[in-house]
Amino acid sequence: MSSPGEQGSLHLSELALTRAVDDRAAARRSPTLLAELLAAPATRVLEVSRGRAQLADGDRLRWRPPAAADARRLGVFLGEQDGVSRVAVGLAVDEAPADDDPSWQGLRALAPALGPADAGLVVQAVAVLNWHDAHRFCPRCGAPTEVIEAGYVRRCTADGSQHWPRTDPAVIMTVVDDDDRLLLGRHVDWPAGRFSTLAGFVEPGESLEAAVRREVLEEVGLAVGEVAYRGSQPWPFPSSVMLGFTAHALGTDVRPDGDEIAEARWFTRAELREAVDAGIVGLSPRVSISRALVEHWYGERLPDPPPS
Incomplete structure (x- = not known):
């Protein structure tokens, strides 16, 4: 490790x-x-x-x-x-x-x-x-659109306006404290024990770093200082790109908002490994950047949960 x-x-x-x-x-x-x-x-x-x-x-x-x-x-x-x-x-x-x-x-x-x-x-x-x-209809006038440019443009059949594919940027981050503990959250729709990194969409006119700080503050009530970019992953479900960061928390008192995050917990490396080994904590699937971010913090791959 x-x-x-x-x-x-x-x-x-x-x-x-x-x-x-x-x-x-x-x-x-x-x-x-x-x-x-x-x-x-x-x-x-x-x-x-x-x-x-x-x-x-x-x-x-x-x-x-x-x-x-x-x-x-x-x-x-x-x-x-x-x-x-x-x-x-x-x-x-x-x-x-x-x-x-x-x-x-x-x-x-x-x-x-x-x-x-x-x-x-x-x-x-x-x-x-x-x-x-x-995007089968024009966002300007509502008329049908037609496909041109080998599938990469749609053109309005009424006003001739052209529309290109769009990707929605979302930030996703591992949050760590002064003791290098990792913060994971459980979404309100998830079963008990399922945890992941925090994430959210970038708002118009917002930098990526500002989006990281806003989302962490909104979801768990923590102010964030240093933010560092780690990597990205296309995530077409249906049209996102996930932009991965690490973020340093300026405190440790977490207050889940209850609207998106039901529970948030700090983990040392030993605590997370023990919880994963015991099947108490389930992480995001290995295909996701969330899992990669967690394992980046941990220092090596974590095991998948034991069969139920």
């Missing part, structure tokens, strides 16, 4: 969903590109349904050649990988696979299994298709 001084200077690494290695090839996004690619047998297509994608086997996505039905589906040009063009298509409601089909998985299940190439492409596909689902 690294000492607090050693681990405190490091940025997070090897976060799930952050390992993209493909070329998005944005310069190729022309009005005719999708039609051209979907007519080319060498193109590889990824089907997405309600945020889920299909596995070809245990650790690879199912990529296929274009099909005739793709022309009527919502398509997004993902870019190029190893010289091959990649496209994602969204399946209609009546095409959706069964909920209990084990070959179709959401990002939380897919991320730990996939290699960097597939992981980067599937998170891109899900994020952009989520945006399309929520």
Whole structure:
């Protein structure tokens, strides 16, 4: 285990969903590109349904050649990988696979299994298709919008205004005190024993550091001094990017707000390890940046809870 001084200077690494290695090839996004690619047998297509994608086997996505039905589906040009063009298509409601089909998985299940190439492409596909689902009408006048620029722009059919995908920034932080204890909170909707780092959305006109200080003060009543950036993770549930920080508390008297946070506790490393080993405390899944932040503070990986 690294000492607090050693681990405190490091940025997070090897976060799930952050390992993209493909070329998005944005310069190729022309009005005719999708039609051209979907007519080319060498193109590889990824089907997405309600945020889920299909596995070809245990650790690879199912990529296929274009099909005739793709022309009527919502398509997004993902870019190029190893010289091959990649496209994602969204399946209609009546095409959706069964909920209990084990070959179709959401990002939380897919991320730990996939290699960097597939992981980067599937998170891109899900994020952009989520945006399309929520922006079918113009925010200015309410008229329908149409998809242009290979899936990366929607244009209003009435006023011609163009709209691009948006990502909602959210800060997520480990809060530590003068004794290097870690503060974890339990959301009001979570069962007893489930704890995580504090987090919240960045408000308009607010710096990331200010958002960290505001969220900690609002949720647990603590003032925060030094704030340090540690890393980020795309989190398209439906459209966030999580920006990870460590924050130094200027006190220890926690007062959960009761609206979002029901309970907040300080942990030494020994206390947290004992609680996790005993199954008294459950942490966020390993796919999340929250878990990475906690383990960054701890100095090494923590075990998953024992089977119930």
